[in-house]
C-alpha cells in the first residue's frame with residue numbers, strides 16, 4: 053500500500069474513536085433539544101445568524117479574542133495553540149494534495165506526510181515547508197506558555213492554576229508531547245534526507261552532527277502517532293472536548309437557544325464547552341476574599357459534567373454573576389447551578405397554600421408599592437419611599453404593608469423551583485386588585501423576579517428608576533450637597549438587570565458621585581447574597597469587609613446602594629456610613 | 642517583699658476596676674486607676690436598680706467610689722491608654738495625656754460595650770423613635786422615674802425583646818450575654834410596678850435564669866406582676882400610622898405567627914467587648930473569641946493573662962453580672978498579691 057506504515061495505526065484508532073464518540077454525543081444531545089427549540093433552529097438556519105456563528109467560531113474558537121481582551125498573555129497562549137494547530141491541519145491538507153496528487157486520502161497521509169514524502173520534490177514544496185514550520189513554531193510557543201502557566205500561573209497573568217482530573221492530565225501530557233515529537237520526527241527526517249525548512253531543516257542538520265538521525269526518525273514517528281492516538285482517545289472525556297463543544301454552542305446560541313429547566317440538549321453543549329481556562333476563579337470573591345477555591349464555575353461545571361457534584365459545591369456560590377461576565381465562552385453557569393441545587397426541604401414540600409385563605413382587602417392606587425421582606429427589615433428605606441410618594445403626591449397602594457407575602461425569589465433560588473408559585477399567585481391577585489398602572493419595588497431581588505417570573509400586565513420599576521422618573525418629571529426637586537458618594541451596584545439590579553445609569557443620574561443631583569473601578573459590570577457582590585447557603589459567618593464577613601474597604605478607598609462620606617440586602621450587609625460592619633438611594637433622596641427633597 | 646515599693650495600674654474605672662484597686666490599696670500597694678471617661682463608675686452610673694433584689698444602683702456606685710477614695714489610690718479620669726508594652730519585667734504605659742508610667746503590674750478592667758442596636762436594622766432602632774435599648778430604659782427610670790413614649794405618654798403596651806445582638810449568627814455573636822434575660826425580667830417588673838395599667842410582653846428564645854434567685858424572680862414576674870412571655874424571636878418591627886410599633890414573631894410554643902402592636906419596644910442589648918478591650922487584647926495577642934481577653938486558664942488561673950504581671954478583671958473577659966464582676970475583681974487583687982510574693 054502506498055503511503056502507509058504500521059506506525060500510523062495508533063493515530064488512526066484515535067481518530068476513529070474520537071469521531072465516533074463525538075458524533076454519538078452530538079446526535080444524542082441534539083435529539084434531546086425540545087421540539088420548540090428545533091423549530092427555532094429551522095427558522096434561523098438560513099439567516100445571517102448562521103454567518104455570524106461562523107465568524108464567531110473563527111474569532112473565538114481559533115483566535116480567542118475575548119480572552120485576549122481581558123488577558124492578552126492568556127489569549128496569546130490559547131490563540132497560538134488553537135489557531136496554529138488548525139492552520140497546520142488546513143495547510144497540511146493542501147500540502148499533501150500537492151505532494152501526492154490526491155484530494156481524497158486517509159487523514160494519516162497529511163499528518164505524517166514528511167515520513168512518506170521526505171523531500172521537497174513537489175510544487176511549492178519549499179513554501180509549504182516554510183509555512184508548516186512557522187505554524188509548528190507558533191504551536192510550540194503556545195505549549196511552552198501553557199507549561200509555564202501550569203507551574204507559574206502569574207506568568208500567564210493568572211492568580212491560580214485550575215486543578216485537573218485524571219483524564220485531563222492524560223490529555224494534557226499527550227498534548228504537550230505531540231508537537232515536540234512532531235518537531236523531532238520531522239527534524240530527524242530532514243537531517244537524514246537533507247531537506248526541511250528553517251525550523252525542521254536547521255534542527256535536522258544540527259542533530260545530524262551528533263545523532264544517528266537515520267535510525268531515529270522512525271521511532272520518533274511512532275512516538276508522534278502514539279501521542280496523537282492517546283490524546284484523541286482521552287479528548288472526549290477531558291476538558292479538550294470544549295474544542296468541539298464550543299462550535300456547537302456558538303451556533304445553537306446564535307440561533308436563540310438557552311438552558312431552561314433541564315440539563316439536556318443545549319445545556320449539554322454548554323457543559324462541554326468550558327475550557328477550564330480558570331478566568332472565573334480570579335474574579336470570584338469567594339476566592340479573592342474568603343480563600344474558598346474549589347467551588348467556582350469551572351469546578352462546578354466540571355463536577356456537574358462528571359456527575360460528581362456535591363451539595364457544598366452547588367450551594368457555595370453567591371450567584372453574583374461576576375464569573376459569567378468574564379467567561380470567554382459565555383457560559384451561563386448560574387442557570388446550571390440553580391438547576392443542580394437540590395431543594396433544601398428534601399421530600400417535604402413547603403406548603404404556602406394558606407396564603408389563598410388570607411383575606412386581605414386592598415385599597416386602590418395609581419402605583420402599587422411592594423417593599424419586600426428585606427425592605428421591611430431595613431425600615432429606613434421603606435419610610436423614605438413612603439415620604440417620597442407623599443412628597444411627589446402619588447396615589448399609591450402599599451401591597452405588602454401588613455400581611456404581605458415574600459415575592460418568592462429566595463425560595464426559588466434555594467432550589468425549590470416550584471414552591472414560589474403560591475406566593476406569586478397571592479401577590480399577583482393583590483396587585484391586580486389595586487388597579488395600579490405601575491409596580492414599584494424597593495428590592496432588586498423582587499424587581500428581577502416580578503419582571504421575569506410574574507408576567508404582570510403593568511410595568512415594573514425599581515425605586516431607582518422610579519425616583520429618576522419623578523425627578524425628571526419634576527415631581528420632586530433635589531438639593532445638591534457637598535457629600536461625596538460611592539455608589540455600589542447591587543448584583544441583581546446591575547449585572548442581572550442592567551440598571552446602571554438611573555441611580556447615577558439621581559446621585560449626581562444630590563451630591564458628588566465619585567466613580568470606582570469596581571462598578572457597573574465589574575461591580576462586586578456585597579457578600580450578603582442569600583443564594584449562598586454554605587458559606588460561614590467568618591468567610592462572609594471577610595468578603596463584606598473586603599468590599600467595603602475596596603469601595604471606600606477614596607474615603608467617601610457615604611456608601612450609597614439601592615438594595616436593602618446590600619445596605620443591611622454593609623451596615624452591620626459599622627465601618628462607613630451606608631445609605632440606600634431612597635434615604636439620600638428623602639433627606640434632600 | 643515590700644508592698645510599698647510596688648506600683649500597679651488598673652485600666653478602667655468601672656465596678657471591676659474600682660473593686661480591684663480598693664482591694665489592692667488595702668493590701669498596701671500603690672494603685673493608679675486610669676479611666677477614659679470623666680467620671681468613674683462605668684456603665685453602673687446609668688443603671689436604676691439591680692437584679693435580683695432591686696437595690697438602688699446609685700447606692701452601690703457610691704459605696705464603690707467611697708471605698709476607692711483611699712490614700713494609696715490615684716484616680717486619673719479623662720485619660721486613656723495609648724500604648725502598653727512590657728520590657729524586662731517592667732511595663733511601659735503611654736496615656737492620651739502623653740504621660741509615661743512604668744508600673745510593676747497592670748490590671749485590665751476595660752469592660753464591655755452594649756451591643757449597638759443599629760446593627761439589627763430589622764428592629765428599627767434609630768429609625769422608629771419608640772424603639773429603645775435596655776440601657777435607655779434604665780436611664781428613663783433613673784432620670785424621670787417613669788416610662789414614656791417619645792411624645793410623653795405612658796405606654797399601654799411594652800414589648801421587651803431578648804437576645805438583641807447575642808446568640809445571633811446574623812451579627813456574628815453566637816454567645817449568650819447571660820445578664821439580659823434576668824434584666825428583662827427585672828425591667829418588666831419595674832414597668833408593672835410603676836405603671837400597673839401597662840401590659841408587658843417579653844419575647845425570648847429561652848429564659849436563662851441561672852443566677853441565685855433569678856428563677857424565683859421570673860416566676861414572681863408572672864404570678865405577682867402579670868408579665869407576659871412569648872417564646873419566639875421577633876423577625877421585624879414596623880411603625881404604624883399612629884406611631885405604634887408592630888412586631889412580627891413566631892410563637893414557637895404554639896407554632897403560629899403572632900403580630901403585636903406596642904407603644905414602646907425595649908431591646909435587651911447584649912454584652913460585647915468594649916473598644917479598648919478589643920484593641921488591647923488584639924495588640925497584646927491575648928485575644929479570645931469576639932475580642933475579649935483570654936485568661937491563662939478558665940478554672941485555676943482565670944485572673945492571670947498569658948503575659949506575666951498582666952491581670953484581667955470583670956467583663957473584659959466576657960459577659961458577667963455586677964455581682965460576678967465584683968467577686969472576680971477581688972480574686973484578681975488576690976492573684977496580684979500572690980504574684981508579688983514570688984516576684
Ligand code: SF4
Nearest residue numbers: 326328329330332379
Ligand atoms: S466557566 Fe468560563 S471562565 Fe470558567 S473556566 Fe469555564 S470557560 Fe473559563
Ligand code: SF4
Nearest residue numbers: 336369370372373375
Ligand atoms: S456567581 Fe459569583 S460567587 Fe458564584 S462562582 Fe460566580 S463569581 Fe463566584
Ligand code: SF4
Nearest residue numbers: 804807817818821822
Ligand atoms: S441572657 Fe437571655 S436574653 Fe441574654 S443573650 Fe442569654 S438568652 Fe439571650
